[in-house]
Amino acid sequence: MRWKNEILGIVVVCALLILNGSFYSVGYNYCAVTLRLGKVTGVVGPNRWCFKLPLIDDYVPISTQIRTRMFKVQAVSRDHQTAVLLVSVSFRVPLNQADSLYTRYGSLKALEDRLITRSVDRQSKATFAKLNASYAVLNQADLARKMAQSIKTSMSGQPIQIVNIQLEGIGYSSPDMEIAKAG
Numbered sequence: 171m172r173w174k175n176e177i178l179g180i181v182v183v184c185a186l187l188i189l190n191g192s193f194y195s196v197g198y199n200y201c202a203v204t205l206r207l208g209k210v211t212g213v214v215g216p217n218r219w220c221f222k223l224p225l226i227d228d229y230v231p232i233s234t235q236i237r238t239r240m241f242k243v244q245a246v247s248r249d250h251q252t253a254v255l256l257v258s259v260s261f262r263v264p265l266n267q268a269d270s271l272y273t274r275y276g277s278l279k280a281l282e283d284r285l286i287t288r289s290v291d292r293q294s295k296a297t298f299a300k301l302n303a304s305y306a307v308l309n310q311a312d313l314a315r316k317m318a319q320s321i322k323t324s325m326s327g328q329p330i331q332i333v334n335i336q337l338e339g340i341g342y343s344s345p346d347m348e349i350a351k352a353g
Contacts, residue, residue, distance in 0.1 A: 195219050199235035201265050203272040204228075213268045232271060232278055236262045236333050239282065243294040251303035255294050256338035257317065259286060267329035274329065285328055293320040303342065310337060 195218065196202045202214040205228045214220055214229070222229060238260040246252050263271055263278065275281040297317045298306065306313050314337035322332050 192221055192224055193219060194222060194229055196229075196231065199233060200231050201234055201263075201268045202229040202231050203269050205230065210269050210273060213265065215265060230272055230277070232263055232268045234263050234265055234268070236260055237278075238334075239286065240338070241287065241290045241294075243291055245295045245298040247298055247301055247303040247306060249302045249304075251342060253298065253303065253306070254341040255298060255317075256341070257290055257294055258334075258336045258338050259290060259321070259332065260334040261286065261330050261332050263329060264331050267331075270329040281328075281330065285325060285330070289321055289324045293317065293324050296320065306340060310340065313337060313340075 194202070196214050196216055198216050200216055202220070204211045204214055204220075204222070206223075206226060208228075211227075216234070220229070238258055241255075241257045241259065243255045243257060244252065245255055263281075271278065271281055275284060294317050297313065297320050301313060314335075317337060318335035321335055325332060
């Protein structure tokens with residue numbers, strides 16, 4: 171009779187452990203990509219409690235709030251002036267693109283590293299290389315507009331929504347040019 175109580179105790183403990191790992195919540199400004207045996211099965215929106223089968227189902231939380239990253243890009247102008255461009259990019263992941271983000275990149279961090287960082291670096295350098303340094307300083311609004319358009323175009327079709335791109339400033343390495351703040 172004693173062994174029956176021990177087995178019953180083990181069964182109860184196992185059932186509690188399974189039930190404890192079966193529920194999860196998705197917070198505000200987040201969604202969850204749901205997985206069954208490692209394959210994407212859907213996306214759960216914010217502010218929800220969900221059930222998952224232990225060891226079979228899983229979920230990956232993805233932030234849908236607006237995030238801003240600052241980049242320092244070293245670039246060379248058409249007249250061979252080296253400058254450091256300070257560029258900020260505000261972006262978010264639309265709820266309907268979270269599964270695509272997970273499938274293509276695996277995480278928001280990987281998307282930032284592989285897509286946004288590379289695109290900002292390449293497009294900022296390419297845009298700045300088309301202009302003379304003096305023109306860039308005198309026409310920062312035009313430079314910012316061209317850079318923003320180039321960066322947005324390079325990221326079209328990706329699981330991301332660009333909210334804002336700003337040229338925060340330009341710093342030159344030559345002693346006769348100082349850091350020019352974007353206005």
